[in-house]
Amino acid sequence: MYTIGQFSKIGKVSTKTLRYYDDIDLLKPIHVDSENQYRYYSDEQVLIILLISELKEYGLKLEEIKVVLDRQNAALLKEFLMNKIAEIDNEMQRNLKLRNLIQSKIIKIESGGNLMETQDLKVELKERETLTVASRRATTSMENISNVIGKVFEDIYHMNLQPSGPVMTVYYDKEFDVENADIEICIPIIKKVSTEKSDNLKEFMGGLTACTTFIGPYSKLGAAYAKVMKWIEENDYKNAGAPYDIYLNGPRTVNNPDQFITEVCFPVIK
Known part of the structure; x- marks a missing residue:
């Protein structure tokens, strides 16, 4: 048998870690001296550590790891490893x-660009029409929004x-x-069925909106939001609903994020 000190050298882990493995029933010693x-x-535990x-x-x-060892299940280990590969990808x-x-950014700096880029954003009032849309509301991370968009397109296809x-x-x-955003993805459709027949169809109400068009990556949309919010305050309007983005193009059609065109809209009332 090996002492905990010897075993820590074999497994290249600290004795503190081995004691923790014991506490969580991941790897328990083969014997514990009742006096000290x-x-x-044991030798058999070398391969385990x-x-x-x-x-x-x-x-x-x-x-x-504990589940794999407890069940001695190679298929389960393969599943965990495949999931890890997907995470790495x-x-x-x-x-x-x-x-x-x-x-x-480096290229822009080398070409003499400003440290902080600005756009001449113009805000205008638009009277939006009510639209029939396929939609899904979700609480999700910002990185996962594209997956929600994909599900709405699947709904449209299935209907x-x-x-x-x-x-x-x-x-x-x-x-x-950023990790738990309450969002709703809406895609206008050519209406063929009643919205009452599907949980994924609704009327997206129109009305007066303050809007600006932003060209650039989504990470910089904050400049457009700030511009519209300031305009609303300076022109004595009030917010009348949740703001929304309209993606006039995006990753599906444009490779360069600097060329993304997004319309930022705030429903307003006087």
Whole structure:
């Protein structure tokens, strides 16, 4: 048998970690001396501690590792590892997008661009028509909005309908929460059925809106929001509903985020 000190060297983990593994029933010593409470480990446990350390390097959670060891289930381990690969792929895509944004910023700096970019945003009043839309409301992270949009397009397809306008996102939160945003995705459709026959169809009410058109990545839309909010205050209007974005183009049609065109709209009353 191995002492806890010897076993920590074998597994390249601290004795504190081994005691924690014991506490959570992940890896218990084969024997504990009743007099001095010294822990001892067996030859058979060497492969277990090495596997635990390996799976931790892959990024698996201790709870996942424990389930795999308890069940001795190779198929379950494969599922966890495939999920981890998907997480890594998503992270790589996010890092690639971030790299491209940083590279674009460097190019602008090298070409003599300003540290803080500004647009000559103009606010105008528009009387919006009421639209029939396919919609889904969700509390989700900002990164997941594209998945909600995809589900609305799936709804439109399954109902054998056709989109008739650009995607809109309505924001219901009073305070912005990037991880738990209360949003609604609405896509105008060519009306063929009654909205009363489907939970995913509704009338998107029109009315007076203060709007501005912003060109650039979604991460900088705050400038457009600030412009419209200031205009509303200076011109003695009041908010009359949740603001929404209209994506006049986007990632589906344009590769460069600097070319995204978004209309920011605030329902207002005098």
